Amino acid sequence: MKSKSILQAKTLIEVQFYDVDAMRVVWHGNYVKYLEKARCELLQMFDYNYLDMEASGYIWPVVDMRIKYVQSAKLAKTIEVTASLVEYESRLKIEYVIRDVETDAVLTKAYTVQVAIDMQTEEMQYQSPQVVLDKLAAYI
Amino acid sequence: MKSKSILQAKTLIEVQFYDVDAMRVVWHGNYVKYLEKARCELLQMFDYNYLDMEASGYIWPVVDMRIKYVQSAKLAKTIEVTASLVEYESRLKIEYVIRDVETDAVLTKAYTVQVAIDMQTEEMQYQSPQVVLDKLAAYI
Amino acid sequence: MKSKSILQAKTLIEVQFYDVDAMRVVWHGNYVKYLEKARCELLQMFDYNYLDMEASGYIWPVVDMRIKYVQSAKLAKTIEVTASLVEYESRLKIEYVIRDVETDAVLTKAYTVQVAIDMQTEEMQYQSPQVVLDKLAAYI
Amino acid sequence: MKSKSILQAKTLIEVQFYDVDAMRVVWHGNYVKYLEKARCELLQMFDYNYLDMEASGYIWPVVDMRIKYVQSAKLAKTIEVTASLVEYESRLKIEYVIRDVETDAVLTKAYTVQVAIDMQTEEMQYQSPQVVLDKLAAYI
Numbered sequence: 018m019k020s021k022s023i024l025q026a027k028t029l030i031e032v033q034f035y036d037v038d039a040m041r042v043v044w045h046g047n048y049v050k051y052l053e054k055a056r057c058e059l060l061q062m063f064d065y066n067y068l069d070m071e072a073s074g075y076i077w078p079v080v081d082m083r084i085k086y087v088q089s090a091k092l093a094k095t096i097e098v099t100a101s102l103v104e105y106e107s108r109l110k111i112e113y114v115i116r117d118v119e120t121d122a123v124l125t126k127a128y129t130v131q132v133a134i135d136m137q138t139e140e141m142q143y144q145s146p147q148v149v150l151d152k153l154a155a156y157i
Numbered sequence: 158m159k160s161k162s163i164l165q166a167k168t169l170i171e172v173q174f175y176d177v178d179a180m181r182v183v184w185h186g187n188y189v190k191y192l193e194k195a196r197c198e199l200l201q202m203f204d205y206n207y208l209d210m211e212a213s214g215y216i217w218p219v220v221d222m223r224i225k226y227v228q229s230a231k232l233a234k235t236i237e238v239t240a241s242l243v244e245y246e247s248r249l250k251i252e253y254v255i256r257d258v259e260t261d262a263v264l265t266k267a268y269t270v271q272v273a274i275d276m277q278t279e280e281m282q283y284q285s286p287q288v289v290l291d292k293l294a295a296y297i
Numbered sequence: 298m299k300s301k302s303i304l305q306a307k308t309l310i311e312v313q314f315y316d317v318d319a320m321r322v323v324w325h326g327n328y329v330k331y332l333e334k335a336r337c338e339l340l341q342m343f344d345y346n347y348l349d350m351e352a353s354g355y356i357w358p359v360v361d362m363r364i365k366y367v368q369s370a371k372l373a374k375t376i377e378v379t380a381s382l383v384e385y386e387s388r389l390k391i392e393y394v395i396r397d398v399e400t401d402a403v404l405t406k407a408y409t410v411q412v413a414i415d416m417q418t419e420e421m422q423y424q425s426p427q428v429v430l431d432k433l434a435a436y437i
Numbered sequence: 438m439k440s441k442s443i444l445q446a447k448t449l450i451e452v453q454f455y456d457v458d459a460m461r462v463v464w465h466g467n468y469v470k471y472l473e474k475a476r477c478e479l480l481q482m483f484d485y486n487y488l489d490m491e492a493s494g495y496i497w498p499v500v501d502m503r504i505k506y507v508q509s510a511k512l513a514k515t516i517e518v519t520a521s522l523v524e525y526e527s528r529l530k531i532e533y534v535i536r537d538v539e540t541d542a543v544l545t546k547a548y549t550v551q552v553a554i555d556m557q558t559e560e561m562q563y564q565s566p567q568v569v570l571d572k573l574a575a576y577i
Contacts, residue, residue: 033330033333033334033337034178034179034184034333034337034347035178035184035186035329035330035333037178037179038174038175038177038178038179039174039177039178039179039181039232039487040496040498041179044174044175045469045498045499045502046175046466046469046470046473049315049465049466049469050313050315050466053313053314053315053466054313057313057314066373067314067372067373067459068372068373076460078460078465078506078509079465079506080505080506080507081503081504081505081506082465082503082504082506083501083502083503083504084501084502084503085500085501086498086499086500086501086502087500089498092179092347092348093346093347093348173470173473173474173477174473174477174487175469175470175473179347180356180358185329185358185359185362186326186329186330186333189325189326189329189455190326190453190455193326193453193454193455194453197453197454206513207319207454207512207513208512208513216320218320218325218366218369219325219366220365220366220367221363221364221365221366222325222363222364222366223361223362223363223364224361224362224363225360225361226358226359226360226361226362227360229358232487232488233486233487233488314458314459314464315458315464315466317458317459318454318455318457318458318459319454319457319458319459319461319512321459324454324455326455372459
């Protein structure tokens with residue numbers, strides 16, 4: 018899971034009580050929220066957040082997600098989620114690394130893949146719409 | 158929190174790992190899901206579920222909710238949520254009791270209040286729309 | 298729901314996609330997380346967070362919670378949650394107000410009540426343990 | 438993601454309002470709960486649920502998870518989650534298929550990998566502990 022990053026966003030999250038499980042570490046499903054928070058900040062960097070997507074006539078569902086859990090994030094610790102855009106031509110592929118801020122240890126690695134769906138035709142796009150290329154032009 | 162019940166639904170839920178917290182009991186915020194599940198079964202009984210509501214031209218947001226936590230629901234236990242419709246004239250007030258199925262102990266008592274909002278005008282209704290009275294006619 | 302505040306914490310939250318429902322506003326149950334985040338910051342102010350509580354020999358479950366929903370919090374908006382400690386002698390009662398940062402409109406009002414349970418005897422305490430009074434001494 | 442299944446469990450879930458997002462389909466992170474519910478039923482089949490695991494001296498964190506989203510699960514639809522145990526020698530690998538009950542269409546495919554950690558030594562086990570082999574003896 019190591020590709021060339023086109024654009025990168027970092028977000029800090031303090032692990033809340035409501036996200037930890039009976040083992041006092043973050044329940045594995047709750048990392049999906051942390052990924053989404055970092056992804057939204059990344060998309061915001063090139064002005065293509067959720068509302069921008071809709072305004073452009075496309076929705077971008079996640080079609081593939083993989084998460085590798087290396088170490089556990091513990092209650093009250095602060096974690097840093099780094100989201101890196103690594104593909105944009107035919108789909109948006111974003112890679113993530115979650116680190117414990119205090120120790121710098123890698124806790125989680127992940128990626129997500131999103132594809133564009135035309136809201137009018139409901140058809141999946143095999144190339145990223147021009148709007149994305151335009152918005153990313155400054156970075157690619 | 159004891160009123161005359163017009164209509165009642167019961168639903169069984171097995172407490173899942175993802176709903177318990179560091180104390181190995183259901184995190185207090187997760188009961189809101191249990192209430193909603195029982196409420197939906199109650200609304201379904203008079204054919205007024207979420208999609209029916211929209212089709213009737215109204216949405217029904219929860220405007221008030223209170224939950225009293227008497228005892229904790231534990232991992233892997235089965236609980237029964239009873240939802241009772243106690244008011245319908247000007248708003249929908251539903252009362253809930255959650256019991257441990259094995260011991261019959263009361264774990265939680267709650268109520269929710271929903272009001273109708275006209276989807277066209279976005280105005281709150283101070284009387285329940287006729288559609289609700291019609292759907293409830295057999296029970297009132 | 299208006300009492301004299303002994304101590305107050307404010308926290309900012311940006312409404313995430315994963316917290317909104319089919320109406321594109323925060324699902325009513327997700328506000329419980331926002332309350333908890335603000336409450337934890339308040340408890341942290343007098344050094345009595347979740348881990349401090351356990352170290353002091355007590356857990357403090359929420360036994361009563363009420364939430365009044367005035368207006369909806371919308372996707373991508375920033376909200377401010379104010380948590381105010383209003384009772385501490387026999388229980389911790391905390392009141393909350395959630396505002397839209399942009400418009401200053403009140404979205405939600407709430408309170409929670411927590412009581413101390415001695416971890417050894419598992420008995421509920423009808424007076425707050427001395428440790429709480431000591432930690433709050435500077436403020437009361 | 439197609440391996441020989443040693444043991445299989447199926448569970449039905451009705452999609453609840455609190456699990457759907459602004460697009461009125463299940464938010465992609467909520468499928469992790471559906472997988473867990475089916476996995477717990479599978480583990481229960483050979484008497485190795487969460488509490489049995491702890492009693493045996495091991496915890497089994499998820500270390501790898503992949504989810505492919507084929508189609509969306511919609512509000513109020515009933516879905517069937519099939520969990521199949523496909524590896525047990527050195528780790529527990531479970532594969533999942535989620536189908537819409539009405540149309541039989543495949544909505545989601547996934548897998549999870551869990552490894553044993555000795556609760557005393559906190560060491561990861563590279564072979565599944567004997568207790569698992571014993572409990573699975575009737576099936577392998």
